[in-house]
Amino acid sequence: MTIEISRFDPIRESDVAVRDWFDLAAAIAVEQRPEFPAPEFDSYVEQLRLPVTAFGPQSFWAARDSGELVGAMRAIYLGQENSNSAFVTVNVRSDRRREGIGTQLLAGSLTDLREQRRSLVVGQNIVLDGPADRWATKLGFAKVQQRAEQHLRVKEVDPELWQTPAPSGFRMRRWIDSAPEELLEGFATLRNSIADAPKGDSSYQPPEWTPARVRQEEAEVRAAGRVHRFVAAVHEHTGTLAGFTELAYTLGYPSVCFQQDTAVLRDFRGLGLGRAIKAxxxxxxxxxxxxxxxxxxxxxxxxxxxxxxxxxxxxxTVRITAFVEAETELLSARTQLRG
Ligand SMILES: CC(C)(COP(=O)(O)OP(=O)(O)OC[C@H]1O[C@@H](n2cnc3c(N)ncnc32)[C@H](O)[C@@H]1OP(=O)(O)O)[C@@H](O)C(=O)NCCC(=O)NCCS
Structure with missing residues (x-):
């Protein structure tokens, strides 16, 4: 068996190759999250073809056996504070595991990672004790933070749970995508509070938010076809933006939303704002x-x-996962060893 690893360009590949790529990704998505609807072809391909994701530009590699797609890998090159890092996802068709294909995919991407000056390779949402955990551990990745993955099944939950009013002295503001100009400065300050979230031993550096960077992020979100909803609590006496929460989805896959950053300024913690803004x-x-x-x-x-x-x-809480990290040079040595 000779596995061929090559770059995969979702814009230039044939329709058949893109369909094969989608079929593999959809099968893995269903395997990993059977509780979610399967991805839909059009919206998946739209995201696949974006040059830049929420975290940075992306590149792909395919593993083929006699022309047949048996594995797929994506690397995302992070920007700014994290420009030494790449997020990687490696998927191997379920009937072709334990043949070294995942390792070969990773090995095949390392030249590019080095050229892009990525000294650190990061894997996200690795289910503890699952195959990806065992594979990553064998290759030398270290677990740097455990994460709780939580789901809210909207139609099964009593909406009474969301009837929490704003604590007295605060009023709520809502916006989609673009922060109102009069809130921008306070919002940039507030966004920096997310840096207080525990991050374990993760090397990830949270962004340093400024008004300009907030606007830049908003433009990127729009370009990526995503919708971000924001709720923020304003302290009425001082006008301070005291807390916010952010929820994201793509128009092509609106049945699953992602609750993203939530942060409350230090002076306003312990007042019930976190619960009230999420409600x-x-x-x-x-x-x-x-x-x-x-x-x-x-x-x-x-x-x-x-x-x-x-x-x-x-x-x-549906599962505990981990972020894993390894130095590119370590992976280089380990993947060659496996040969
Ligand atoms: C994780 C995954 C990519 C591994 O791909 P793979 O091609 O099966 O892995 P390899 O054959 O390269 O494995 C290399 C070594 O990792 C370890 N390993 C891999 N899978 C393992 C498992 N299920 N149980 C125990 N050890 C495992 C073994 O030591 C293996 O070497 P060995 O087979 O000689 O013992 C694959 O299981 C997969 O696609 N899982 C679903 C998608 C996923 O979770 N991706 C996230 C990864 S970022």
């Missing part, structure tokens, strides 16, 4: 987007406050 987000979401079935979130497994708030809102 407001749910009220808004179900009023405007009837198709939503699940809201998914990932939080540091030791982030007891956020996890408790999520439970209060009806989220259930």
């Amino acid at each position: 407001e987000m749910m009220r808004w979401l179900i009023a405007e987007q009837a198709s939503v079935e699940t809201v998914m979130t990932n939080t540091g497994a030791d982030n007891v406050h956020m996890i408790r708030v999520n439970h209060q809102l009806g989220y259930v």
